[in-house]
Each structure stands twice: as structure tokens, then as C-alpha cells.
Amino acid sequence: MINKESGQILILVFVALGVVLFTVLFVIAGSQVYYQNSQYSYNAESALTIAEAGADKALASLNATAGSFNPNPDDEVTLGEGTFSIKITPKSATTKIIEATGFIPNKANPKAKRVVKVEASKGIGFSFNYGIQVGEGGLDIAKDSTINGSVYSNGNITMAQNTKITGDAWVAGGTAPVADQQSDCTLGGICQDYIFGKTVSGQNRQDVAQSFKSAQTKVINKVSLRLKKTGSPSNPTVRILSNSGSIPNKSPVLTSGVLSADTVTTQYGFAEVGLSPAYTLNANTTYWIMIHANSLDNSNYWYWQNDQSKLYGDGEPKWSSNWQAASPVWTAINPGDLDFKTYMGGVATSITGASGVTIQGDAHANTLNTLTISKGAYYQTSSSITADSYYPGSADPPVQTFPISQANIDDWKTQATTLPNQTYTGDISTCQTTLAAGKYVGSITIPASCTTTVGSPIWVTQDLHLLQGATIKLDPNFGAASGTFMVDNFISFDKDDSILGTGTAGSYLLLISNFNSKDDPQARVAIDVAKEGNNGILYSNLGSIHIAKENHLTSVTGWKLSIDKEMQINYDQGLAGTFFSSGPSGSYSLIKGTYQVK
Amino acid sequence: MKGLSLMEVLIAMGIAIVVGGLLLIIIVNSAGLFYKQSSKVEQGRNINDALTQIRQNIKQSSSIDPTSTPEQLVLKISSIDSSGDIIADTFDNFVFSKDQRNLRFKTFPNALSSRKAQDQIFSTSVDSLNFQYLDLANPPNEVAPVSAVKVRITLTLKQKSGADYETNTATTEASLRND
Numbered sequence: 001m002i003n004k005e006s007g008q009i010l011i012l013v014f015v016a017l018g019v020v021l022f023t024v025l026f027v028i029a030g031s032q033v034y035y036q037n038s039q040y041s042y043n044a045e046s047a048l049t050i051a052e053a054g055a056d057k058a059l060a061s062l063n064a065t066a067g068s069f070n071p072n073p074d075d076e077v078t079l080g081e082g083t084f085s086i087k088i089t090p091k092s093a094t095t096k097i098i099e100a101t102g103f104i105p106n107k108a109n110p111k112a113k114r115v116v117k118v119e120a121s122k123g124i125g126f127s128f129n130y131g132i133q134v135g136e137g138g139l140d141i142a143k144d145s146t147i148n149g150s151v152y153s154n155g156n157i158t159m160a161q162n163t164k165i166t167g168d169a170w171v172a173g174g175t176a177p178v179a180d181q182q183s184d185c186t187l188g189g190i191c192q193d194y195i196f197g198k199t200v201s202g203q204n205r206q207d208v209a210q211s212f213k214s215a216q217t218k219v220i221n222k223v224s225l226r227l228k229k230t231g232s233p234s235n236p237t238v239r240i241l242s243n244s245g246s247i248p249n250k251s252p253v254l255t256s257g258v259l260s261a262d263t264v265t266t267q268y269g270f271a272e273v274g275l276s277p278a279y280t281l282n283a284n285t286t287y288w289i290m291i292h293a294n295s296l297d298n299s300n301y302w303y304w305q306n307d308q309s310k311l312y313g314d315g316e317p318k319w320s321s322n323w324q325a326a327s328p329v330w331t332a333i334n335p336g337d338l339d340f341k342t343y344m345g346g347v348a349t350s351i352t353g354a355s356g357v358t359i360q361g362d363a364h365a366n367t368l369n370t371l372t373i374s375k376g377a378y379y380q381t382s383s384s385i386t387a388d389s390y391y392p393g394s395a396d397p398p399v400q401t402f403p404i405s406q407a408n409i410d411d412w413k414t415q416a417t418t419l420p421n422q423t424y425t426g427d428i429s430t431c432q433t434t435l436a437a438g439k440y441v442g443s444i445t446i447p448a449s450c451t452t453t454v455g456s457p458i459w460v461t462q463d464l465h466l467l468q469g470a471t472i473k474l475d476p477n478f479g480a481a482s483g484t485f486m487v488d489n490f491i492s493f494d495k496d497d498s499i500l501g502t503g504t505a506g507s508y509l510l511l512i513s514n515f516n517s518k519d520d521p522q523a524r525v526a527i528d529v530a531k532e533g534n535n536g537i538l539y540s541n542l543g544s545i546h547i548a549k550e551n552h553l554t555s556v557t558g559w560k561l562s563i564d565k566e567m568q569i570n571y572d573q574g575l576a577g578t579f580f581s582s583g584p585s586g587s588y589s590l591i592k593g594t595y596q597v598k
Numbered sequence: 599m600k601g602l603s604l605m606e607v608l609i610a611m612g613i614a615i616v617v618g619g620l621l622l623i624i625i626v627n628s629a630g631l632f633y634k635q636s637s638k639v640e641q642g643r644n645i646n647d648a649l650t651q652i653r654q655n656i657k658q659s660s661s662i663d664p665t666s667t668p669e670q671l672v673l674k675i676s677s678i679d680s681s682g683d684i685i686a687d688t689f690d691n692f693v694f695s696k697d698q699r700n701l702r703f704k705t706f707p708n709a710l711s712s713r714k715a716q717d718q719i720f721s722t723s724v725d726s727l728n729f730q731y732l733d734l735a736n737p738p739n740e741v742a743p744v745s746a747v748k749v750r751i752t753l754t755l756k757q758k759s760g761a762d763y764e765t766n767t768a769t770t771e772a773s774l775r776n777d
Contacts, residue, residue, distance in 0.1 A: 012617070012618070012621055013621070015621075016621040016624050016625055019624075019625050019628050019629070020624060020625075020628045022632075023628040023629070023631055023632040026632060026636070027631065027632060027635040027636070027639075030635060030636055030639035030640075031635070031639060033639065033643070034638075034639040034642050034643055037642075037643045037646055037647070038642070038646055041646045041647075041650050044650065045650070045653075048654075235734060237734065237735060256735050258733070258734045258735065276739075505687040505688075506687050592660075592776055593660050593676055593684065593776045594676075594684055594776070595657070595658060595775040595776045596658060596676075596678075596682075596684065597654055597657065597658055598682070
């Protein structure tokens with residue numbers, strides 16, 4: 001008899017094979033989808049990077065051609081695995097819209113495409129990160145006064161009876177007023193340029209270092225470097241390194257800080273860098289200040305002033321192409337000492353209160369005395385404080401440098417001076433409806449209830465007095481850009497005076513006093529707000545600011561600040577990315593806040 | 599009619615058990631491989647898509663909101679008008695957060711913005727999501743969200759795959775271009 005049940009095992013085998021086949025095919029298909037997805041993500045990221053490179057190229061070309069660069073948007077430039085094209089559209093007389101499109105692999109058959117849109121304008125951007133920022137002169141708050149806002153001070157805060165800060169209060173670790181070590185070719189040496197951040201004579205000068213010997217065993221708080229720049233190099237990092245065999249020891253980094261490139265101009269000036277974390281240097285020991293340029297770029301690079309006569313004598317300068325290499329090669333820069341200053345800390349700073357004194361946010365300082373703190377107390381030493389939480393042993397907050405350097409101010413002065421036919425000599429005391437940008441040799445008084453529309457920059461060589469109800473307003477043609485009004489000596493407010501931007505959001509008029517209260521034998525006040533109802537942005541690198549009565553200000557930055565009554569700070573988020581327009585000769589910079597990916 | 603001897607039945611049953619067992623092992627292993635690989639592929643795609651979205655939005659953001667935490671990133675991104683142009687000093691909030699096992703993305707547009715409110719889920723198998731807020735130093739230091747210029751994102755997805763769990767972790771960084 002024939003077996004009618006033959007082949008049944010074969011059916012089972014087919015079922016099993018079917019399952020295996022389905023699994024294998026499904027896994028392969030899934031892997032294929034995953035591969036395509038990953039490939040697309042990679043291509044999209046590459047296209048975005050190429051588009052950003054295109055925007056950088058457009059900015060560099062605008063600066064290289066004094067703003068006349070206007071490429072055909074249909075042109076393609078090959079870069080790496082893809083291409084980019086650039087479209088530049090004028091937005092105003094000083095602002096251009098850059099649209100850079102990245103393609104992978106090309107425009108004709110793109111697998112991925114990304115568009116970066118950003119605005120560039122003639123001028124420079126600054127970040128005012130604090131409503132109230134005070135220098136080493138510190139902050140004094142008189143009895144029964146209130147600050148509505150937060151404060152960052154590099155000097156002591158003293159609060160009399162029944163005073164209040166409604167936000168946070170920070171006091172940085174104290175900094176000695178004079179430099180511990182310095183090299184300065186302007187003090188009788190021979191000054192010369194030392195270029196870095198680009199290739200010079202075949203040398204890839206990305207890292208430059210200057211050695212020094214500390215005179216004291218103390219914490220180093222900040223350094224100042226005499227720099228200038230070409231183009232718009234990005235913020236470099238400054239590190240303090242130990243010495244190993246007459247070269248910088250790459251590890252560990254003892255302390256570091258970021259140099260704000262905005263505070264460096266095309267003219268030499270000392271640019272300050274606050275250092276963090278606190279690190280104690282040993283006396284008579286060699287250390288290095290090392291600055292690392294983020295790239296080698298022939299259009300955007302740095303100059304560090306070199307003293308060819310080596311007046312300093314306790315150090316030497318060297319350069320390297322890669323400080324982090326396995327065995328970094330450092331080459332001597334002969335002869336010379338690069339210009340620098342080191343400032344030591346270790347000066348105990350404090351927030352000192354009295355009865356009825358309240359800080360409604362956090363309080364950060366080396367020493368906290370007689371305070372009621374609504375949130376956290378961060379300190380090393382304390383007495384008579386009550387707080388919601390306590391953090392003894394907290395490190396001193398780092399020194400915060402001011403957003404605008406003396407070099408920036410000098411640059412604006414140069415612009416004001418070089419404007420054609422815009423130097424006016426003599427005092428002005430009648431109501432002027434407009435004041436053009438330029439230099440005014442003398443004093444200006446804005447009469448009561450007078451509104452004056454001003455250009456920027458304005459430089460007044462003596463004083464500015466605002467009588468009751470006076471208004472200074474930036475010319476509306478500046479749009480969203482901001483302007484500066486600089487006064488070499490004293491600024492006085494009366495009552496209900498206003499310092500205003502153009503009216504467009506993001507535009508401000510910055511009132512600057514260049515008076516040096518710090519070194520003035522009579523310690524005179526640079527900016528005096530004698531009565532109430534005033535508003536504006538006040539700034540003085542070395543001057544003291546006095547606020548007598550109830551005022552609503554947008555931002556106050558000064559070497560020293562004293563408050564007699566109530567000061568309300570209405571800090572505007574836009575101040576964190578303020579863009580100051582420059583004259584026709586200025587270079588193009590990207591305007592922060594305008595970067596978009598489409 | 600001729601029947602089967604006991605020996606034949608035993609041999610046939612033995613062969614059937616062995617073959618059946620082998621087939622069962624193949625099917626079980628195959629199904630396990632299927633679940634495991636499918637899970638890996640899905641997780642990989644989820645991670646790719648989620649991190650790409652997060653990176654792109656970080657790049658465009660003007661600042662990080664102080665309410666951000668290691669498990670929740672709140673970005674302030676410039677609002678746009680109907681032409682797609684930025685409205686000065688006006689911001690939309692973009693929030694990436696871990697909501698139970700979901701990676702959730704929500705937008706809260708400003709009243710002036712032409713962006714629409716969104717509530718999306720990028721992944722449903724999040725085991726952990728960590729945002730680190732970094733400064734510009736090299737190596738970077740962790741700072742408060744409001745002071746950050748760079749964000750490091752670490753995303754771990756975990757999914758049941760057969761009897762086991764499949765875990766996949768990816769890390770990326772992005773800098774704020776508008777800060």
C-alpha cells in the first residue's frame with residue numbers, strides 16, 4: 001500500500017522556512033530604512049554645515065569688498081561633499097540679509113538641502129547680561145532704599161537699614177586694584193605687532209603664550225591682554241597653564257576664561273578676561289598665559305602687541321600650531337614680551353547689611369553679614385544671616401568684566417572724529433531738535449522739556465546736563481540698531497529725563513561717561529541722577545554713578561554705584577544682544593538673534 | 599491490514615519530536631531576532647529624528663529659559679511673522695521633555711507669532727533624557743541654563759524585545775547660534 005501521509009514533515013519545514021524568510025526579509029528591509037534614515041540625517045546635517053560655511057564666506061566677502069559683494073544666487077560653490085549658493089539682499093543702508101543654501105551633493109540633484117538666513121550689519125554687538133553691573137568700586141545702598149532687580153558687583157555691597165534687593169545679589173571674589181605683573185610696551189618699550197589666528201610665513205600660529213612669574217602666592221582673578229583684531233574672529237579662550245620644561249604644560253588647565261571678541265577693536269587696547277575657577281599661583285613660579293584662536297583664518301585674526309625691548313624680563317613669548325598635541329611644539333618669539341597684566345584676588349569681598357535688610361533672591365559672596373536672604377546663601381564666612389538654605393564653603397563668584405571696553409569707546413570716538421564736517425566747537429545750551437553724529441568740543445545742556453534727536457556716535461568733550469523733562473532720542477533711521485552718546489566728564493540728570501532708542505524694539509541709546517572717579521582725588525561722581533522719574537541706560541567704565549531718588553532705569557553699569565532712594569531696573573531681554581551701529585567705514589558683523597534655519 | 603510495530607511508532611515519534619523541536623527552536627529564535635532587530639531599527643530612527651530636531655532648535659534659539667532642568671529643555675526661539683521673518687524681542691517657547699516614557703515636544707507661540715502650537719511625541723520608549731548646560735570653555739563647564747551657550751543631550755531608549763530589553767543611548771551637542 002502507498003503511504004498517503006508522506007511529505008507532511010516537508011510542510012512543517014516550509015512553514016519554518018517561511019517564518020525564517022519573513023524575519024530575514026523584514027529585518028533587511030528595516031535595516032535598509034534605518035540606513036536611509038541615517039543617511040538622510042547625515043546629509044541634512046552636512047547640508048546645514050555647508051550652508052553655515054556659505055554664510056561665513058558671504059560675511060568675509062562683504063568685509064573684503066567693503067560691502068559690494070553681491071553673488072549670483074544661481075552660482076554654486078563646491079565645498080567638501082556638497083555645494084552652496086549665496087543670496088544677499090539689502091535690508092537697509094547698513095544691513096544686509098544673507099541667505100546661504102547648502103546642497104548634498106549638488107543643486108541639480110539634491111538629496112538634502114538646508115537654508116541658513118542671517119542678517120549682517122555694519123557695527124558690533126554687545127551683551128548686557130545684568131541689569132545692574134558694578135565694578136571694583138562696589139555698591140552702596142542708603143537707608144530705606146530698594147533695588148528692583150538683580151545685581152552683579154566686583155566690589156563690596158553695603159546695605160544700610162531697611163534696604164532691599166528684590167533679585168539676586170552677587171559679589172565676585174575681590175581683585176587687587178593694581179596689576180601683580182605687567183608687560184606694557186607703551187611705558188618706554190618698542191611696540192610691534194604679533195599676528196596670530198592665521199598662517200604667517202608658513203607658521204600656523206593658532207596658539208600664543210606669554211610666561212610670567214607671580215610676585216605673590218595668591219589667587220589669580222583676571223588678566224588683561226593688549227590686543228587688536230582684523231575682521232571678526234570668534235571669542236577665544238584664555239588659559240593659565242603651569243610651566244614644564246620652558247613650555248606651557250597642557251594639562252591640567254589651571255584656570256581659564258573666554259575673551260569677548262567684541263571688546264577688541266581694530267586699535268590696540270587692554271581687553272580683560274575674568275578667570276574661573278579660582279586658582280592659587282605660587283610666588284616666584286613660572287606660569288603661562290595662553291590664548292587659543294579658534295581657527296586659522298586669513299580674514300579674521302588677532303594682533304597681540306609685543307614689546308621688542310623686553311622691559312618685563314621675567315617671561316618669554318612662544319607660539320604653537322597645536323597646544324593640545326601629544327607632544328606640543330612651542331617656538332620662541334624673539335625678541336619680546338607680549339603685553340599683559342595679571343590681577344590677583346584673595347581680597348575678601350562681602351555683602352554687609354544692617355537691621356531690616358533683605359535680599360529676596362540668592363546671595364553670593366565670600367562674606368555675608370547681617371542679612372535676611374529669602375533663597376540660598378552662598379558664602380565662605382557669615383555672621384548674623386538668616387536664609388532659606390545655606391551653602392557654606394561656596395567658591396567666590398568669578399570677576400565679570402564689563403561688556404564694553406575702553407578700546408570700544410576709543411573706536412567710537414575715532415568714528416565721531418573722522419565723520420566729515422562734524423566737529424562742533426563751543427558750548428550748546430539752547431534746545432536743538434537734532435544733533436548729528438560727531439565730536440562736540442565743549443559742554444551740552446538740553447533745556448527743560450526739549451526733545452533732541454541724535455545721530456551716533458556722539459562724543460562730547462566736557463559735560464552733559466539734562467534739565468527737567470529733557471529727552472534725547474536716537475534717530476529713527478537707525479531702526480533696530482543702537483547708538484552711543486559719550487561724554488568725557490560729567491553727566492547730570494534733573495527730573496523726568498529720558499534717554500531713548502529709535503522706538504524700534506531692540507534699539508537703545510547708551511549714555512557713557514568717560515570720567516575716571518576711581519583715580520580722581522576728590523572722588524567726584526561721573527553720572528549724577530539727582531531727582532526722580534528718569535530713565536535710560538547708563539554706563540561708565542571707571543566712573544561712579546549716583547542715583548538720588550526714585551528712578552526707573554533699563555540698565556546701569558559703573559565702576560561704583562550709590563543709591564539713595566529707590567531704583568527700579570526694568571531689564572530688557574534685548575540688552576543681551578544689543579547691536580551698535582557704526583559709521584560707513586565699519587565692518588559687517590552678524591546680528592545675534594537673526595540666525596534661522598529654513 | 600498491516601499495522602505499525604511498537605518500535606516503528608517509537609522511532610517515528612522520536613524523529614517527530616527531534617524535528618519538531620528543531621523547527622520550534624528555529625521559529626523562536628527567528629521571532630526573537632525579528633523583535634530585537636525591529637526594536638533596534640525603530641530606536642535608531644527615533645534617536646536620529648529626535649536628536650536632529652533638538653539640535654536644530656537649539657541652534658536657532660536665542661536663549662535657554664531658566665525653568666530648564668536636566669530632564670526638560672525650554673528654548674526661547676525668536677517668533678516669526680507670516681513672511682517667516684523674525685519679530686524682534688518676541689519669543690516662542692519650545693519645550694523638549696520626558697513625560698513618563700515619552701519624548702514630548704511642545705511649542706508655546708507668542709501671541710504675535712505666526713507659528714502654530716504643537717504637541718508631538720518623538721519617542722514612546724524613553725528610558726532617560728538628560729540635558730547638560732555648558733559654557734564655552736574647553737573642556738566645557740556645566741553652568742546654569744541661562745548662562746549656557748551649548749547643550750549636551752543624552753538620550754537613552756529602552757524597549758522590550760522578546761524576553762529582554764533593548765537599550766540604545768546616543769549623545770550629541772549643539773551651540774546656540776543666536777545667543
